[in-house]
Amino acid sequence: MNRTTSRILIGLGLGVLVGLFLGDYAAPFRYMADIYLRLLQMTVLPYVIVSVIAGFGKLDGSKAKTLFLRVGIVTLALWGITSCLIMLMPLAYPTTESASFFATTLVEQNADFDIISLYIPTNAFQSLANNIVPAVVLFSVVLGIALIGLEEKEPLLSALLVLEKLLTRATKFAVSLTPLGLFAIAANTVGTTDTAELGHLRVFLIAYGAMSLFLALWVLPGFIACLTPIPARRVLLMTKDLLITGFMTGELFVILAALVEGSKDLLREYGFEENTDEGAPADLIIPAFYNIPHVAKLLSLSFLGFAAWTSDTPVTWGTRLRVGLAGIVSLFGSMNSAIPFLLDLAKLPADTFQLFLATGVFNARFGTVAAAMHMVVLAIVGTYAVTGKLQLSPFRIIRYLVITAVLAIMTFGGIRFLIRVTGHNDYHKDEVAKKMQFRTPPKEKGVVLNVLPAEPLPLPGEGRSALDVIRDRHMLRVGFIDGTMPWSFKNEDGELVGFDIEMAHVLAAELGVGLEFVPVPRDQMANVINSGGCDLIMSGIFQSTLRGSLMSFSAPYNYETIAFIVPDASRADFSSAEWIRSTKGLRIAVPDLPYFKTMLAREFPNVTIVPIPFDNGRLNDFFEGKGEPADALFYTAEQGSFRTLIYPAFSVATPQPLILKIPNAYPVCRNDMALARFLSIWIDLKKNDGTIAALYDHWILGKDAEKSKPHWSIIRDVLHWVD
Numbered sequence: 001m002n003r004t005t006s007r008i009l010i011g012l013g014l015g016v017l018v019g020l021f022l023g024d025y026a027a028p029f030r031y032m033a034d035i036y037l038r039l040l041q042m043t044v045l046p047y048v049i050v051s052v053i054a055g056f057g058k059l060d061g062s063k064a065k066t067l068f069l070r071v072g073i074v075t076l077a078l079w080g081i082t083s084c085l086i087m088l089m090p091l092a093y094p095t096t097e098s099a100s101f102f103a104t105t106l107v108e109q110n111a112d113f114d115i116i117s118l119y120i121p122t123n124a125f126q127s128l129a130n131n132i133v134p135a136v137v138l139f140s141v142v143l144g145i146a147l148i149g150l151e152e153k154e155p156l157l158s159a160l161l162v163l164e165k166l167l168t169r170a171t172k173f174a175v176s177l178t179p180l181g182l183f184a185i186a187a188n189t190v191g192t193t194d195t196a197e198l199g200h201l202r203v204f205l206i207a208y209g210a211m212s213l214f215l216a217l218w219v220l221p222g223f224i225a226c227l228t229p230i231p232a233r234r235v236l237l238m239t240k241d242l243l244i245t246g247f248m249t250g251e252l253f254v255i256l257a258a259l260v261e262g263s264k265d266l267l268r269e270y271g272f273e274e275n276t277d278e279g280a281p282a283d284l285i286i287p288a289f290y291n292i293p294h295v296a297k298l299l300s301l302s303f304l305g306f307a308a309w310t311s312d313t314p315v316t317w318g319t320r321l322r323v324g325l326a327g328i329v330s331l332f333g334s335m336n337s338a339i340p341f342l343l344d345l346a347k348l349p350a351d352t353f354q355l356f357l358a359t360g361v362f363n364a365r366f367g368t369v370a371a372a373m374h375m376v377v378l379a380i381v382g383t384y385a386v387t388g389k390l391q392l393s394p395f396r397i398i399r400y401l402v403i404t405a406v407l408a409i410m411t412f413g414g415i416r417f418l419i420r421v422t423g424h425n426d427y428h429k430d431e432v433a434k435k436m437q438f439r440t441p442p443k444e445k446g447v448v449l450n451v452l453p454a455e456p457l458p459l460p461g462e463g464r465s466a467l468d469v470i471r472d473r474h475m476l477r478v479g480f481i482d483g484t485m486p487w488s489f490k491n492e493d494g495e496l497v498g499f500d501i502e503m504a505h506v507l508a509a510e511l512g513v514g515l516e517f518v519p520v521p522r523d524q525m526a527n528v529i530n531s532g533g534c535d536l537i538m539s540g541i542f543q544s545t546l547r548g549s550l551m552s553f554s555a556p557y558n559y560e561t562i563a564f565i566v567p568d569a570s571r572a573d574f575s576s577a578e579w580i581r582s583t584k585g586l587r588i589a590v591p592d593l594p595y596f597k598t599m600l601a602r603e604f605p606n607v608t609i610v611p612i613p614f615d616n617g618r619l620n621d622f623f624e625g626k627g628e629p630a631d632a633l634f635y636t637a638e639q640g641s642f643r644t645l646i647y648p649a650f651s652v653a654t655p656q657p658l659i660l661k662i663p664n665a666y667p668v669c670r671n672d673m674a675l676a677r678f679l680s681i682w683i684d685l686k687k688n689d690g691t692i693a694a695l696y697d698h699w700i701l702g703k704d705a706e707k708s709k710p711h712w713s714i715i716r717d718v719l720h721w722v723d
Contacts, residue, residue, distance in 0.1 A: 007178075007179040008178055008179050008182060010179065011178070011179030011180060011181075011182050011183040011186075012179075012182045012183065012186050014183055014186075015029075015182060015183040015184065015185065015186025015187040015190070016186050016187075016190050018183070018186075018187040018191070019186060019187040019188065019189065019190025019191035019192075020190055020191070020712075020713065020714055021713060021714045021715055022187070022191050022713055022715055023191050023192075023710060023711040023712060023713025023714075023715065023716055024191060024192060024710050024711050024713070025191070025713070025715065025722075026187045026188055026190070026191030026192060027188065027191065027192050029183075029184040029185075029187040029188040029191075030184070030188045030192075032180070032181075032184035033181065033184040033185045033188055036174075036177055036178075036180065036181030036184060036185070039173075039174040039177065042170075042174065043167050043170045043171050043174070045128055045136055046128075046167055047164070047167040047168070047171060049128075049136060049139075049140045050160055050163050050164045050167060051164055052137065052140035052141055052144050053140050053143045053144040053147060053160060054144070054157060054160040054161055054164055056141065056144025056145055056147065056148060057143075057144050057147030057148060057150075057153060057156075057157055057160070058157055066386055067285070067386060070382070070385040070386050071285055071289060071378060071382040071385060071386065073385070074377070074378060074381050074382050074385055075289065075292060075378065077223075078220070078223070078295055078374065078377065079293075079295070079298060079328065081219060081223070081404075082215065082219075082295045082298045082299060083298065083324060085211060085214075085215075085219075085299075085408065086298070086299065086301055086302045086305070086324075087320070088408070088412065089207055089211065089302045089305055089412075090305045090306075090308075090309060091412055091416075092207055092412045092415040092416045092419070093203055093207070093305075093306070093309050093416075093419070094203070094416065094419055094420055100429070100641070100644075100645075100702070101641055101642065101645065101700070101701055101702025101705065102637060102638045102641035102642070102652075102700050102701060102702075103641075103701070104701075120135065120138065121135035121136070121138070121139050124136065124139045127139070132341075137329050137330070138329065189355075191711060191713065192711060201355055201359065202419070202422060203306065203309075203310075203419050204302075204303065204306040204355075204359055205359055205362060205363065206415055206418050206419055206422070207302065207306070207415050207419075208299065208300075208302060208303075208359070208363050208366060208367075209362070209363065209366045210411055210414065210415045210418075211299060211302070211411070211415075212296060212299060212363075212366035212367055212369055212370040213366065213369065213370075214407065214408070214411045215295055215296075215299070215370040215373065215374075216243065216369045216370045216372070216373040217236065218232070218403075218404070218407055219404060220295070220370070220373040220374060220376070220377050221233075221235040221236055221373065222400055222403065222404065223377055223381065223400070224376070224377055224380050224381055225400075226396050226397055226399075226400040227381050227384065227390050227391060227392070227396075228270070228380060228381060228384050228389075228390070228391060229270055229391065230266055230270050230380060234266070235266070235373075235376065235380075238262050238265070238266055239259075239262060239372065239373065239376055242255045242258050242259060242262065242372060243369050243372055243373070246365075246368040246369055246371075246372045247365045247366070247368060247369050252294075252368050252371045252372060252375070255372060256286065256375070259286065259372060259375050259376055259379070260286050260379065262376070263286075263375075263376050263379035263380050263383075264379075266380060267380060267383060272383065272384075272387075272389070285378055285379055285382045285383065285386075286375050286378060286379050289375075289378050289382075293328060293331035294370070294371045294374040294375070295370050295371070295374045296366075296367035296368065296369075296370040296371040296374065297331045297367075297371070298327075298328065298331065299367065299370065300331075300339070300356075300363075300367070301323075301324065301327045301331075301342070303339060303352075303356050303359075304323060304327075304339075304342055304343065304346055304348065307343060307346075307348045307352040307355075307356075308346070308348055310352070310355075311348060311352065313347070313348055315346060315348075315572070319346055319347075322345070323342055323345055323346045326341075326342065326345055327342050330342060339353055339356050340353050427648060429645045429648070429706075430645055430646045430648065431492075432645065432702075432705055432706045433485070433486075433642060433645040433646055433705075434491060434492040434646070435491055435492050435493070436486070436491055436497060436699070436705055437491070437495075437497065438497060438501075438502050438505070439502060439694065439695060439698040439699075439704070440502070442502075442505040442509070443509070444509075444514070444515070446478075446496075446504070446505065446508070446514075446515030446516060446517050447514075447515070447516045447517065448496045448517045449516065449517065449518045449519070450519065451518075451519065452518050452519060452520065452528065452533055453518065453533075456531050456532035456533055457469070457477060457532040457533070457534070457535070458532065465672055465674035465675050465678075466535050466668065466669060466672045466674075466675045467674060467675050467678055470511065470513060470535055471511065471512075471513065473513075474513045474514055475513055475514045475515070475516055476504070476507065476508045476511060476513050476514070476515050476516070476535055477516045477517075477518060477534045477535050478504045478508075478515065478516070478517050478518070478534060478535065478536060478537070478538050479517075479518055479519075479520035479525070479528060479529065479533065479534035479536065479537035479538070479539070480496065480500070480501065480517050480518070480519060480520065480537070480538065480539045481519070481520055481521075481522050481537070481539040481541075482496075482519060483619075484498070484539045484540050484639070485498070485639060485642045485643060486498055486499055486638075486639070486642045486699045486700060487499050487500045487501075487538075487539050487540030487639075487664075487699075488500050488501050488538065488539040488540065496517055498539075498540075498699060499540070499695050499696070499698075499699035499700065500538035500539055500540060501517070501538070502695055502699070503538060503557075503686075503691075503692075503695065504517070504538050506686070506691060507682065510682075518533065518534050520533065520534065520537055520539075522614055525537055525541070525547075525551070525667060526547070526550035526551050526667075526670075529551055529667055529668060529669055529670075530550075530551065530669050530670050530671075532669075535668070535675070536554075536666050536667065536668045536675070536679070537666065537667050538666055540560075540639070540664050541664060541665065541666065541667055542560070542593070542595065542662050542663070542664065543556060543662070543663045543664070543665040544593075544594075544595040544662075545595070546594055546595065547667065550670065551667040551668065551669070551670050552667065552668050552669065552670050552671070552672060552673055552675075552676040553665040553666065553667050553668070553676060554665050554666040554667075554668070554676050554679035554680045554683055555665065555679075555680035555683055555684070556663035556664060556665045556683075557664060557665065557666070557683045557686075557687070557692060558663070558664040558692070558696070559661040559662065559663050559664070560636035560637070560638045560639070560661070560662050560663075560664060561636060561637040561638065561654060561659065561660065561661055562599065562634070562635075562636060562637075562654075562660035562661070562662065563635060563636060563637035563640055563652050563653060563654045563655075564580075564588075564632040564633065564634060564635075564652075564653045564654075564655065565622075565623075565632060565633040565635050565640040565643065565644065565650055565651075565652060565653075566631070566632040566633075566650065566651060566653050567649060567650055567651075568649060568650065568651050570631070570632065570653070571651040571652075571653045572653075573653075574632055574653035574655060575653045575654065575655065575656055576655065576656060577603070577604075577655035577656060577657065577658040580604055580607070580655055581604055581606060582606075583606075584606060585608075586604075586606070586607045586608065586631050586632070587607070587608045587610050587628075587629060587630045587631050588600060588604070588607045588608065588609060588610060588630060588631065588632050588633070588634050589610045589611075589612050589622050589628075589630035589632070589633045589634065590609055590610065590611055590612070590633070590634040590635075591611075591612060591613075591614035591619070591634075591635065592611040592612060592613050592614055593614055595662070596634060597609060597611065599660065600634050603658060603660070610628050610630045612627065612628075619633075619643070623643065623646075623647040623650060624647075632653075636662070637652050637654055638700055640652045642700075666679050666683075
């Protein structure tokens with residue numbers, strides 16, 4: 001083990017120890033980690049431009065065409081095999097119960113994918129400034145190819161090589177900080193990351209390591225044996241020491257020269273006469289293709305599938321294809337630039353990039369093994385290809401593919417088994433949802449009645465509003481609809497809670513009156529409010545044209561987004577409005593409200609509508625598989641997300657690009673416009689002072705919904721130096 005590797009492992013180990021020692025107090029180390037990440041990425045794209053132009057430009061024109069055409073085909077074949085494995089890798093991930101509170105990303109409009117702008121820059125400097133890696137790489141490749149045929153290119157090549165060395169020195173400075181950077185990342189990650197998230201990280205480590213070994217020990221040596229007379233066993237015997245060295249150092253470059261010489265020895269052993277006039281020897285192929293992404297870099301794209309799995313984010317096959325194409329081009333540069341760019345392109349959480357970096361010191365070792373074998377394949381198969389000596393036998397190709405498929409199935413099964421026996425599923429967000437409490441406990445608890453009083457409130461007389469009557473009787477009576485999560489519902493302790501229940505407490509406190517809650521049947525809202533059964537209703541009530549003709553409403557205080565609640569496996573399908581419209585035979589459950597049914601029929605006329613009564617019990621029937629069968633529930637993303645916490649086998653899908661909004665407002669008596677105006681003014685005040693935003697974060701987004709306990713730490717739980 002070399003000195004650099006030792007320092008990296010020491011830094012990583014110390015970071016783990018500091019994280020365990022400090023726990024939550026290790027959070028400030030994230031600033032050091034961010035500085036390290038920015039320094040790593042600072043010189044990446046300039047280095048890509050210079051190295052790609054110089055690498056292509058120094059080739060001899062007479063050999064470049066044959067070299068890149070034939071060895072390029074070999075490279076594409078390796079990319080294709082590895083891409084298939086990447087696409088299948090999520091099958092090895094365990095099926096876990098997972099759900100989350102509503103997130104604004106659920107309803108964001110997906111930007112149109114402009115493949116031309118992504119790959120072909122009109123302004124290379126703009127692409128460089130905006131970190132559009134594929135466009136920068138293509139621009140560099142074009143200049144490099146143009147430089148091949150330039151007669152007086154030596155002065156430029158010399159300048160480029162000097163500039164490359166300069167950037168390399170600058171990069172080495174950032175790399176020299178790796179022990180400190182990984183120390184900070186490890187300390188922050190171990191000290192502040194939830195145990196469940198670290199358990200998820202284990203999944204990627206196992207999957208990546210196993211797939212790297214599968215590539216290095218069979219797929220790539222088998223590829224050589226399939227197309228040349230050299231057996232896979234002989235390739236492994238020749239490379240075993242180099243593979244071990246590469247694994248221990250984690251650096252491909254240090255064994256590159258030995259890989260070239262070993263490949264040439266194998267070629268000579270099997271009767272290949274090295275002839276530079278006939279073709280390209282191994283010592284030309286490997287340097288020429290050193291900057292071309294190898295299979296280990298390509299395998300790193302599997303992190304995107306892991307990020308989608310761990311964040312419970314659906315990724316359609318179309319998005320996977322686009323990201324895959326962009327990923328291959330992005331990999332001409334650094335992974336530190338490619339992965340953040342691709343996470344953004346796939347609409348995956350950007351903060352998962354730190355998880356990728358946290359796995360780097362381990363995965364780099366397995367990746368180096370696969371990368372070393374990739375270079376051997378290029379050297380041997382590439383030499384046979386350039387000289388026209390490939391042995392293309394249909395029988396051998398079919399046998400290789402069959403054996404690979406069988407071993408792949410066994411590998412995926414082994415990964416899945418190992419993941420299962422090394423971890424467990426500890427889903428508990430259903431308990432979090434059921435136990436939610438007020439963000440700010442009210443000073444005085446309201447009185448909650450079990451039934452609507454038979455005696456109505458006295459209606460305001462002429463010249464007086466309901467607001468005057470409320471102040472005279474020193475009591476605000478608020479109607480609620482139980483089970484309207486997360487707006488109004490009873491938690492596990494039997495307390496009436498929710499966004500609107502807490503808003504009612506705020507309103508009563510500001511009016512200086514007591515508070516009384518009364519249950520209101522949803523289908524009797526207009527009768528109750530207009531007959532004096534309550535002053536207003538606060539339960540996430542949708543404002544519609546029909547309701548507006550029966551009751552007066554305050555100004556909207558929120559807008560909910562129409563969505564489909566579906567089984568997890570159907571989330572990607574129902575995220576496309578086009579798919580829903582083109583699929584025949586879909587049965588969609590919908591709350592038995594005219595506004596919802598009209599909207600569903602208008603936007604998706606081909607579906608069969610299955611109305612269900614809009615009450616808590618009947619909505620639960622859908623999730624529990626009772627009542628008429630339906631493929632999805634037409635509901636809102638905000639309320640649907642909360643229910644998926646209790647029923648984690650379901651997910652929320654917004655049908656892109658269709659974004660439909662419906663307002664929430666507070667209904668009052670049809671004739672009491674004064675109270676409606678007052679509530680509108682009050683809502684505006686609560687928006688401006690941050691009350692509504694704070695309650696939205698708590699009840700809808702779930703921020704601080706779970707009273708998090710301090711992370712375990714030596715300083716707190718062993719030494720008891722802090723509380």
